[in-house]
Amino acid sequence: MKMKWLLVVIAIVAVIVGYSVITVSNGPIAPLGRVAFVKLANPDFYPGHPHSQFLAEYAEVKGSKTALVCHFGGSSNYRSYQDGDVFIIELAFIDTNGTGAAGDTNYWDSFKIALFGVPDGRYKYKSDGIVFDTYDEAMDHVYTLAREHGQEGQIPMVWHGDARKGNPVFIQGCGFPLYFQILRKTYGIIPAYVYTLGGMLFPYVNNPYRAYELLNATELQRMYTAGELDYT
Secondary structure, eight states, X not given: OHHHHHHHHHHHHHXXXXXXXXXXXXXXXXXXXXXXXXXXXXXXXXXXXXXXXXXXXXXXXXXXXXXXXXXXXXXXXXXXXXXXTEEEEEEEEEETTSOOTTSOOOHHHHHHHHHHXXXXXXXXXXXXXXXESSHHHHHHHHHHHHHXXXXXXXXXXXXXXXXXXXXXXXXXXXXXXXXXXXXXXXXXXXXXXXXXXXXXXXXXHHOTTHHHHHHTHHXXXXXXXXXXXXXX
């Protein structure tokens, strides 16, 4: 009996994953997952920054001319830029009910958003110094930039992922809610869950700085807070 139910569960999981893969493979966004655990330098995501170079090289190997990075809106203008042969598009969400990127994480609020989605009108968005009032306006900007820079096929998408404090293994960091929202809006709730959960594993396999970031997370977080990672 236990084996029977195990097979049923495996079959259901296989159907869910298969459905998600097929759905996402036919869409405009290729979700990769989380890029970083903590900051290595500030500001990050500028030409030549280790995380930027990593993403640009990964996108280039995949044959993409652009890549999209999801952020939690802070003081940055989130300027898009060229890094080597790949154009990095930056998009941040601004939570009108929140405290900004430097505030504490509200886990209960995040859980409700994961279950029920973002309430209409709660988020604004920022890219290239422009604040967009709606999701559709923000994504039109993203797709326009991608076309202008020769994008063909899916745009690889990541969330920044740096945890400014706390354990970066558990805290998913900057851009996580926006990544989930884009997936949910683009592909529906089931693929959003599947690819967000899968995306949590991405840096453990692909980020070349993973060991350094995790082993030195507490010190790097302290240095960031003290301004010792500032590039300029």
